[in-house]
Amino acid sequence: MSDITISINGKQCKAKEGEFILNIARREDIFIPAICYLTGCSPTLACRLCIVDADNKRVYACNAKAKDGMQITTDSEEIANERKAIMQVYNVNHPLQCGVCDQSGECELQNYTLYEKVNEQKFAIADTKRPIRDWGVLKYDAALCIVCEKCVTVCKDSIGDSVLKTVPRGGEPLNKELKASMPKDSYAMWNKLQKSIIGTINEDNSLECQDCGECIAVCPVGALVSTDFQYRANVWELKKIPAANPHSSDCSLIYYEVKNDSIYRVTNEPHYSPISGAVRFGYDFENRVKEKDRQSFEKAVDFIKNRADTIKFNSYITNEEALILQKLKEKYNLKLINKDALAYQKFLKNFSKTSGKSLYSGSLKTIRESNFIISVGTHLRYDNPVTGYAMNNALSMNKGAGIYFHPLIDTVVEKFSKNILTISPDIGSEEHILAFILNYFIKEGVDIKLPEFDRSIIGLPEDFEEKMTKMLAKKDRFSLIVGEDLYTHERSENIAKLVGLIEKYTDFSVVIIPSQTNTLGVSLICDLDEKEGKSVVGYNEKGDFTLSALGDGDLDIPALNQQEGTFTNIDKRVVPTNAALSYNGYILNDIANELGLKTKYTIDYTPQLPKNRGFEPLEFDLLPNFFDNGANEIRGYLLKQKSVKSTDEIDFVKKPKKIDPKDAIYRSNPINQFNFFTNKAHQLKEDGALYVSNEFLQSYDLKDGDLVSIENVIELKVKLDKQLGGKIAYLPTFDAKIDTDKIFQTGYRFAKININKGVKNG
Template identity: 50%
Template sequence: MSEITITIDNQEIKTKEGEYILNAARANGIFIPAICYLTRCSPTLACRLCLVEADGKQVYACNAKSKEGMQVTTSTQNIESEKRSIMEVYNVNHPLQCGVCDQSGECELQNYTLEVEVDSQNYAVPDVERKVLDWGHIHYDPALCIVCERCSTVCKDMIGDNSLKTVPRGSEGFNTDYKESMPKDAYAMWNKLNKSIIGLTSGEQMLDCTACGECSAVCPVGALTSTDFMYKTNAWEQKQIPATCSHCSAGCQIQYDVKHTDIENSDDKIYGVKNEWNYVSLCGAGRYGYDFENAGVSKDESAFNSAIEAFKKADTIKFNSIITNEEALILQRLKKKFGYKLINEEARSYGNFLNEYKKISGTSLYSGDLNTIRDSNFVVSVGTIIKSDNPNARFAFNNSMTMNKGAGLYFHPVADPVVSAMSKNMKAITHAPLQEEVVLYLILDLFANKEELPKEIVDYLATFHSTKTITVSETIKEQVIEMVVDAESGEEKEVKKMVPKKVSKEVEVDDNRLVEILKIDAFDEFMEKQLKKKDTFSLIVGEDFYTHPNSRNLARLVALIEKYSDFSVTIIPPRSNSLGVSLICDLDSEAGAYAVGYNEVADFTLCALGEGDLDMPAFNQQEGTLTSINKRVNPTNAALSYGGYTLNDLASALGVESDLTIDYTSQLPTAGGFKSTAFDDLSDHFTNAGEEVRGYALNVKKNKTSNESVEPFNEDEALAGELIYYANPVKNFSKFSQKAHQLNAKGGVFVSVARLESLGLKEGDRVTVETSTSKLTTSLYVDNQIDGDIAYLPNFDTKLNSEVLFNGYRFNNALIAKVI
């Protein structure tokens, strides 16, 4: 899109052709009031407050696109009277108990009422009874609702759950005299407002969704609130601590709302999480999983001394990727000095995957990120249960389909009704585990530039093609001549008529055996329809690939797709900071005899969950940086105080000395793409134009490429039979999210409703899960957000050691039987 100049209120601004006037104005610091519009979502035209005059015509700034030389005026007499009436209408029957509203002054209704200077009311309508509704984790008070539809818009356009919609309010019409006396837009807006209210898309009692709570975040008034937060505290009492969410690799910017604990205890407590919902959308774990701090820890000197002893004795450090870049660097320095083996399997497999990938792609990191996914119009996701592995990748996937008229393919063995329901233009394909290579070959076959692609691969792909003759039926119009008797004259007349007729004919079509292997029905028709007008492509690959037995080959295939097609590739880091850890640490594959574990169970355990031999600070008690899926280094701050020892204290006592953990921020390895910027110089905000000014982006380096050979796939490898999968349910990522009081759940084996029936068991039954590697006894739970027969076992529960059931790869054959 080309850059153009438009004039708003005599101020010349530069913007992109086709950008909404409202966004152009906002990006340049010009204020146009708007309640219902959400950046990154489609305009709903519910509030009509953003009225402006563009080239002499009154338009809505939120859906009018900029054109070169456009003259925009934000205020005319008519616009002002419309705004005044709209704000008066919003206040009709709105309760005046602002003192007990959870919005506690952070209310857009209040703000705009004051902005428009409403000091009297001219309109009235009888109200209908609007009962308070408890939808589980979300509390809805329709009396406060102004039906701006931001909640349903964000749920549909951003999140993809589509759980909220407007439903009839059941009110009577109002005084028709208003039609004459009121400004036109205000009347139309009121007419719509008075008829509708927000309701559930399915069911009547509970919100059936992935529980992200984004609807309550975007609510401009106090109508939608978190049930848990209800009446706990006022917004103005809380201090905002900017941080980065540590639950997954999306690295979302969040703000912890902090206030003293109670009237007796002045220590800070986190009451909730806020997000810049115009630019960041949170999942349920980010929003509700905030109170995982390691509380009440003091400096236990004897435990510290035994930790030093343990470090002296140890030859191995086990850790996971829920760790800051700085701490990862401390571990790397310890390795350098004392020769520890660093064990972190999930970061190692991810790092290996990236290393293999860059051998062909020629760049140190993948090209895509969540923003390129959001901006593309054809997205393919392979090898990840996207809604729980990285919810923001799902939001971006969904957003690309809703906002860019996009389409997509979702390949995964576990059928996912939530993802399938995101769009009609998406095809969810369940294939057998260990067939991920077939999927990648199919993408290469469909999208790669065959002229540049290495010849062996082109030849290999050609072996799957054959022509076959199929019978298609099509409808043609045929002319028939009928004799009709004219009713008046009684004469017979010949009338020519066109009648549709079904004919079947035989055509020769290309038959792609790759499609057949993956058992995709109606694939050609889908692709023919959906690939029209598509020009930006994104591929998301995930955790299934890194532990895949043919992981190396998959990485090379992904790199080939990146190199020889229009796809930009995003490789989801499996845990919060796997990308950072894989760039900072030299990880080992074999553990030694005596291990110190950092948040991992070992011979001596340092633990932020309060369960180990020496306490460590949890993520909301530390400052540092995290490397996100967007290849950015994002700063996070300590929301709560911590009285115990940190990893830096241990390292300093061992001779790797530094005053503060964040002193390491500027020392992060530039070879890995990090910059030598000090922690305090990292900014953390979004501009009005939506530009992310958070930390810095990693330098992506070019490197030499080697040969581009890939292995053919083995069709017979596909896993069949009863299967289990290693994944977490939506909202829970780790032991840390599980520790949060709102996300506290028990781990077990999760099955779909259909599988539960076929097993003939009840929810809560004790079952044994037996695989070739081990056997576990646990409880059976139902997850209505998966379909099909594959059960999954999570790793968020410390009491459930589900990884023993797996042999690296996330899928395994398993027998589930009831304990008798």
């Protein structure tokens, strides 16, 4: 897209040819009223408030594309009359319940009614009884709905579930005479409004979706609300605390909304950054303690100083905590054990050996901007929902195409686009898939020895080449997403090198999904060890002495919603997070101080994060955390990428051991669960189960809720995941009652198992 200049109300604005006028105006801080447009999604053209004059023609700013030299006026008497009439129409039969409505105070209907100075009502029509629907975590009140269709659009273009649609409202037809007597756009808007409300794609109007809650976030009025939050607080009573998603490595910008030292809800910036249901609904995982427990604190200090040889932890910690643990390792000669970050650290090192880069080049933004995307080795929407949204958004908005390789069948990914090829390869065939991608997409003129691969195990359909010719037409922006299945694969070293060669010798920019919230940060900050010693301090992990934010250890520590600090996210961005709630006990920094590290606040470590790994010496308080009006992410800072010496040498590709899908199990959490902390949240709390598809239930002749035993060592219920297809079940790690280590002994996410109906030996 070439650079152009347009004039908006006389202001010269630089833009790209084809950009929507509304987006240019917003970037330039020029206000154009608009209710129904959602940045990054298709315009719905429902509200018509965004009318402007462009070269003397009436256009809608949210879907009119800018052309060089265009002259735009955003206001005139005629436009003002039109907008006022639109707002009058929106208020026809709108229930007068602002006093109790959840949206009151941040309602776009209220705001624009005032902005357009609507002080009389010229229009009227008989009202229609409209239903209230209880959709689990959501409630829909059709009487409040202004049918802007943002919920429909966000679910389709951003999230990918596509479960909402407009359905007939059964409203009275408009009196035809109105057409001549009222402004044209307000009449057209009203005519449409009278005909529709929101329903679902299911015949019984039930909502079966991933419960992300993004439709609540975009609803401009109080029509779609959180069931749990409804009628609990007025928005002006809540303090918004900017933070970062603590549950997965998107670390999206969130706001904890707090009153009386309790979190009432989590909100986000839906125009720029959709969030997962896990963070929207899984926020109350804090660790409440009444006071400092001096005795346990002294025991912890003594244990680390005199008895421990190991600290075991996971990656649900901040960069600053990781640095404190690294400093304790150096001072007290301790081992640091973190299985998740170690696997990732090794993968990244091997990736660097062939790519020549310390870090991968891709990000959620590069995925969103792509028009050809491949995903390999990740149960994408479950492992990192926001990366799933990015893939769906690119396919929907950029006329994109893509391939999704995974042995588990995800029926939602199949719906992302008609130009997505979902392939169920053999279990363990990831090395072959990467070798295939390198062979297929290597740039012309690159002369390296290409690895051989076995086409039969990666599941390419017979007409693959034909399909690819169509899918690749006019494609010029490529993304490769890889995930956790690769880091724990027995061939992970060679797989990482293959990914590195793809980064170096093809047009793909690669994203290597960090498996937990701060896996990337920990892998850069800590020197991790392979084997634990004899005397272990557990930091949110079980140890001989356990420090736990779950409240089940020897000394309590704060949870991530009670701490400030930074995470290093999937975009290689160091983002700040703030404490939403108070904490009255001891924190890691108190222990570190007692052990001689002497740093007043945990965030004093922020500028000390290792420069040689790409961090910057910036004070925590200087780190911003917002999006600007041009949709630019102004959050923290990006890690510095470094060049490293590289080689093209890789190993031969080896054939994996065959596992039949019906004898396989996969380690994965259900879509809104990530860890013991999400499991603690009252809206997400559920018992772990073996998650299965309908096909699985049928093949074992089971019903949802029946008991099974796995390898005769774990006995649990089966739970139907309606978005899962195929025969492979998945076993979660979020419920401490299920010991998954017994099943996944090699660390790889697939295991060969026996599942028996009924109880042990049954």
